[in-house]
Amino acid sequence: xxxxxxxxxxxxxxxxxxxxxxxxxxxxxxxxxxxxxxxxxxxxxxxxxxxxxxxxxxxxxxxxxxxxxxxxxxxxxxxxxxxxxxxxxxxxxxxxxxxxxxxxxxxxxxxxxxx
Amino acid sequence: xxxxxxxxxxxxxxxxxxxxxxxxxxxxxxxxxxxxxxxxxxxxxxxxxxxxxxxxxxxxxxxxxxxxxxxxxxxxxxxxxxxxxxxxxxxxxxxxxxxxxxxxxxxxxx
Numbered sequence: 001x002x003x004x005x006x007x008x009x010x011x012x013x014x015x016x017x018x019x020x021x022x023x024x025x026x027x028x029x030x031x032x033x034x035x036x037x038x039x040x041x042x043x044x045x046x047x048x049x050x051x052x053x054x055x056x057x058x059x060x061x062x063x064x065x066x067x068x069x070x071x072x073x074x075x076x077x078x079x080x081x082x083x084x085x086x087x088x089x090x091x092x093x094x095x096x097x098x099x100x101x102x103x104x105x106x107x108x109x110x111x112x113x114x115x
Numbered sequence: 116x117x118x119x120x121x122x123x124x125x126x127x128x129x130x131x132x133x134x135x136x137x138x139x140x141x142x143x144x145x146x147x148x149x150x151x152x153x154x155x156x157x158x159x160x161x162x163x164x165x166x167x168x169x170x171x172x173x174x175x176x177x178x179x180x181x182x183x184x185x186x187x188x189x190x191x192x193x194x195x196x197x198x199x200x201x202x203x204x205x206x207x208x209x210x211x212x213x214x215x216x217x218x219x220x221x222x223x224x225x
Contacts, residue, residue, distance in 0.1 A: 004157070006157075033212065035215075040217070040218075041217050041218075042119075042203050042205075042215035042216050042217050042218050043158065043203075043215045044215070045212050045213070045214065048212055056212065091157055091158070093157075093158075103148050103150075103160035103163055104158075104160060104213065105160065106150075106157035106158040106159070106160075107157050108156055108157045109155075109156070109157050111155075
């Protein structure tokens with residue numbers, strides 16, 4: 001287990017289609033985060049899981065977005081009826097309970113382009 | 116909305132020079148972290164400083180924190196071309212998640 005894995009790396013979709021991204025965190029990390037990053041900006045928080053429980057959702061996460069983390073392992077982020085404004089890099093991060101010491105470990109991201 | 120704001124937005128220096136980036140934030144924090152992001156990649160955690168600390172070192176990195184001014188600085192000494200990246204500060208208040216600033220884009224010229 002060498003880090004946080006995200007799949008796919010790139011996704012091009014037509015407006016109105018649904019897309020799903022996957023994140024595999026570091027196995028011993030019980031916390032998992034989704035962030036969205038647009039060009040020239042810092043990551044914006046979307047949602048956070050502790051084990052399988054989704055504990056916080058940003059108001060950025062409209063009802064077209066849903067995230068799951070079944071069994072507290074991998075997580076999926078689904079975007080329904082994609083819009084051009086959804087084009088961004090979607091970053092997943094994980095951390096152990098003592099994240100105050102170790103910070104977050106980020107994956108390489110999934111770049112979504114909605115055409 | 117992003118709590119932290121890095122300054123400058125972009126910085127270009129020669130290899131071997133020192134690079135200093137600043138981060139200002141608005142509300143009380145528990146700790147502050149700095150991350151690096153190479154183009155098109157994920158973020159890499161560099162260093163964390165707690166609210167009761169004033170300075171931390173890690174290799175060529177030095178971070179300071181002034182809670183009275185709500186600001187932090189990241190100093191990279193003896194910069195290398197490989198240090199070319201975007202640098203983000205992330206702040207966190209108790210019980211909340213990290214909030215990232217818009218970043219400083221550092222270019223180190225050979």
